[in-house]
Amino acid sequence: MTIVATAPGKAILLGEHFVVYGTGAILCAIQMYTTVSVTPLDAKVRISSRYGSDEFQLGTNLDQVPPHHRPVMHIADELGLTTDVNIDSEIPPGIGLGSSSACCVAAAGAMLGCKRDGVMDAALRAERRVFGGASGADTAVCLAGGIIEFGKSGSEQLGGGDEITLAVASTGGEHSTPMAVEAVRRTRERDAGGFEAACEQVRGLIGDARSALDSGDLVSLGAHMSQNQKLLAGIGVSDVAADKIVAASARTSYGAKITGAGAGGCVIALVDDSNESKTLDAMRAAGGEAFAVRVDHDGLRVS
Ligand code: MEV
Numbered sequence: 319m320t321i322v323a324t325a326p327g328k329a330i331l332l333g334e335h336f337v338v339y340g341t342g343a344i345l346c347a348i349q350m351y352t353t354v355s356v357t358p359l360d361a362k363v364r365i366s367s368r369y370g371s372d373e374f375q376l377g378t379n380l381d382q383v384p385p386h387h388r389p390v391m392h393i394a395d396e397l398g399l400t401t402d403v404n405i406d407s408e409i410p411p412g413i414g415l416g417s418s419s420a421c422c423v424a425a426a427g428a429m430l431g432c433k434r435d436g437v438m439d440a441a442l443r444a445e446r447r448v449f450g451g452a453s454g455a456d457t458a459v460c461l462a463g464g465i466i467e468f469g470k471s472g473s474e475q476l477g478g479g480d481e482i483t484l485a486v487a488s489t490g491g492e493h494s495t496p497m498a499v500e501a502v503r504r505t506r507e508r509d510a511g512g513f514e515a516a517c518e519q520v521r522g523l524i525g526d527a528r529s530a531l532d533s534g535d536l537v538s539l540g541a542h543m544s545q546n547q548k549l550l551a552g553i554g555v556s557d558v559a560a561d562k563i564v565a566a567s568a569r570t571s572y573g574a575k576i577t578g579a580g581a582g583g584c585v586i587a588l589v590d591d592s593n594e595s596k597t598l599d600a601m602r603a604a605g606g607e608a609f610a611v612r613v614d615h616d617g618l619r620v621s
Contacts, residue, residue, distance in 0.1 A: 328347055329611075336520040365403045374391060414577050427620045449495060452495075486586050501554065536590060569600065
């Protein structure tokens with residue numbers, strides 16, 4: 319029997335990088351998806367995706383598995399499943415929209431054959447084994463869908479989101495999240511006091527943004543996202559291309575910032591019907607490949 323699981327990508331509205339140091343973050347799932355199907359197979363694991371098709375025995379050293387298939391192999395191995403895995407993703411890799419987390423969540427959901435029990439743990443263990451110290455925020459929102467506040471004690475589903483559209487612009491090129499996280503670790507080491515002060519500000523922004531979300535106040539939510547961008551630029555995870563798109567889209571939207579690890583990924587701008595198309599135009603004129611995306615409310619689906 320074939321089991322099919324679909325998980326959404328994500329955008330981080332506030333708190334990336336700082337969440338690794340305990341500030342929490344607010345994230346939303348987005349209507350871009352990765353679908354993983356699994357069918358039992360004798361004696362081996364076959365993984366097929368846009369990167370090609372590979373076959374392995376259970377217990378194969380992960381170093382021998384091509385990087386993009388390692389997390390899925392890790393999950394199959396842990397569960398002791400010989401299976402034929404097909405990965406079909408519309409989420410561009412390496413630009414901060416949650417392609418790895420969506421893949422891990424969908425793979426764990428398909429292999430466990432369920433939406434919740436054990437999926438978060440299996441997906442996060444795979445991400446941490448392959449990519450290092452992920453906070454778990456991305457995994458949590460790809461699993462839950464909607465808008466969440468992710469914190470030390472887990473994640474809380476927030477209301478709203480129907481009014482939110484994000485204009486998204488890729489600056490071009492893929493980034494490495496582990497490298498960006500490592501660069502921030504070094505920045506923090508050089509100036510622990512300055513970094514903690516920024517964390518404190520992020521905590522304040524997250525608290526205020528929750529109230530803005532509760533009351534559907536896009537002007538206030540956008541202003542907090544723009545404030546967050548200043549703090550992200552301060553720890554060095556924005557770059558010239560992103561700065562240019564942020565500046566252009568901040569003029570037409572409610573607020574703009576990078577999303578995810580930065581260092582060559584995506585900029586998001588908060589918009590609604592009144593300013594969506596002029597913000598997309600502004601992003602394109604500033605050099606971004608831009609599109610609009612809305613919030614996914616389902617999270618992981620398994621059938
Ligand atoms: C990456 O999408 C988000 C980071 O905060 C890393 C993490 O939370 O694991 C940069």
